[in-house]
Amino acid sequence: MQTKELIDLLNDDLGTECRSIVQHIASIKGAQYQALIGELRKHVVQELDHAMAPADQIDFLGGTPTVAVPTIPNEPDVAVPTIPNEPDEDAALRLDLDLKEGQLKRYRERIAQANVMNLPDVAEALRPLLSQTQDHVMDLRTALGK
Numbered sequence: 224m225q226t227k228e229l230i231d232l233l234n235d236d237l238g239t240e241c242r243s244i245v246q247h248i249a250s251i252k253g254a255q256y257q258a259l260i261g262e263l264r265k266h267v268v269q270e271l272d273h274a275m276a277p278a279d280q281i282d283f284l285g286g287t288p289t290v291a292v293p294t295i296p297n298e299p300d301v302a303v304p305t306i307p308n309e310p311d312e313d314a315a316l317r318l319d320l321d322l323k324e325g326q327l328k329r330y331r332e333r334i335a336q337a338n339v340m341n342l343p344d345v346a347e348a349l350r351p352l353l354s355q356t357q358d359h360v361m362d363l364r365t366a367l368g369k
Contacts, residue, residue, distance in 0.1 A: 224336055229345075230286035233277040233335060235314040239326055240274035256347050266359055273352055277333075286359040313367065327356045340353050 244267055278288035330352045337346035 224340060226284050226340070227286075229333075229336060229340065229342075230281050230284050232287070232329075232336070233281045233284075234289040234327055236326070236333065237277040237281065237289055238271055238273055238291055238293045239322060239329070241290075243322055243326070244270045244274070245292055246315065250358070257348065262362055266362075269355055269359075272354065276349055276352055280348055316363055316367050318359065319366060320369075323356055323363060325361045327353065327360055330356060336347070344359070 267316070281288045330349055334346045334349050334353070337349065
């Protein structure tokens with residue numbers, strides 16, 4: 224793998240962190256989710272830190288961090304809400320869980336790729352994202368009863 228390829232992959236990771244921030248801010252509402260909303264607000268702060276980790280490594284490797292936020296997909300198998308503009312919180316949580324599980328997999332790959340490229344410093348800079356993202360996955364699974 225070349226440095227440019229790693230930079231491109233890290234930029235994709237940065238984009239998913241930006242998407243995660245947007246999803247956390249915009250998607251969950253409702254009295255039954257008040258405790259979860261408080262936890263997700265903490266996650267937003269962590270997501271900002273998560274976004275900085277790949278951005279810093281992209282810069283360190285000589286690239287330019289992206290500012291693009293990937294499109295947030297709709298879940299096709301979710302029933303249309305009965306009240307216009309009513310958010311589907313469970314669908315939003317499932318969407319967030321899918322994103323987090325993908326991020327966890329990608330960070331494992333990025334760390335392995337950095338190590339193979341003899342960039343242990345880059346791998347170590349990304350390593351804290353693993354445990355925090357795993358915590359987010361566990362929180363979301365609990366919220367969804369998984």
